[in-house]
Amino acid sequence: MTLKQKIDRELNRLMSEWAEGKTQRLDLETDSGRLACEITAVDALACSFDTIDFVSEQTADASIGQLREMAESLSVKLGYLLEPLDVIEVDEQWRIVQLRSRPPHRDDESIGYYELEIRPGQSRLRRYEKHPERPREAIPITVTREVFGRLAEDLCSVVS
Template structure:
């Protein structure tokens, strides 16, 4: 089975439930790739979650060039979220790449919402996705739930796995 099918099977019995604190649902495959999602609520049409994380054992020693390739492939492929994604910062010393919404959603009332992705090769190769709201009047950045349909979530997981570089 694929990670997206395994995740769907793990979420199905949780339909109609909400979790405080969020419930972590984790699945893995035989290649050393694991996926975890911090679920807030599961409904018939979608999932609300705090964070989605993917760890790829084979990318533990990935070079910065490998992470750049992953970032670029990921940003080209994931076009169905509320905003497009683009690499923002590259940390050569930390071997990390920060990706954000380009452009972010500038809502009425002085707030900006955006997705934030971190790619890293510290430990295992890591991907994390969160959504934030920045209030320009207070200067506060606050995490907000990711709202994804089941179809979007499956496509996202499949695209994450498909864009993982084959060699570090």
């Protein structure tokens, strides 16, 4: 069974057990690590989630150069998201590479952007919204189930 098929099966299970207003966790072991996601809504066509994390022991000792290569690869692969991602920071001391939407989505009231952090052995994607005079806040990411499966496959293939 492919990762997309496993995800679809899990989303169907979560949808059948859904309790309104509750977040449900999707956890899947893959050939190269563990995919975890906080699902905030799911239906037959789409899902919303707070975070998507991928953890892999195979890259636990990755150098900053390898992390940067992963980040560059993901910035190309994830071109189907609302905004393109670009490397904005490389912290050699803590071995973290951070990508953000470039340019971010802007409207009259807020700025919205994706943030992807890649560390040795793990990656995490979130979306934030920033309103004037307020700190940024994490918001759910809503995508079709097909895009969610593709996103999971891309994270797993690059960060492993």
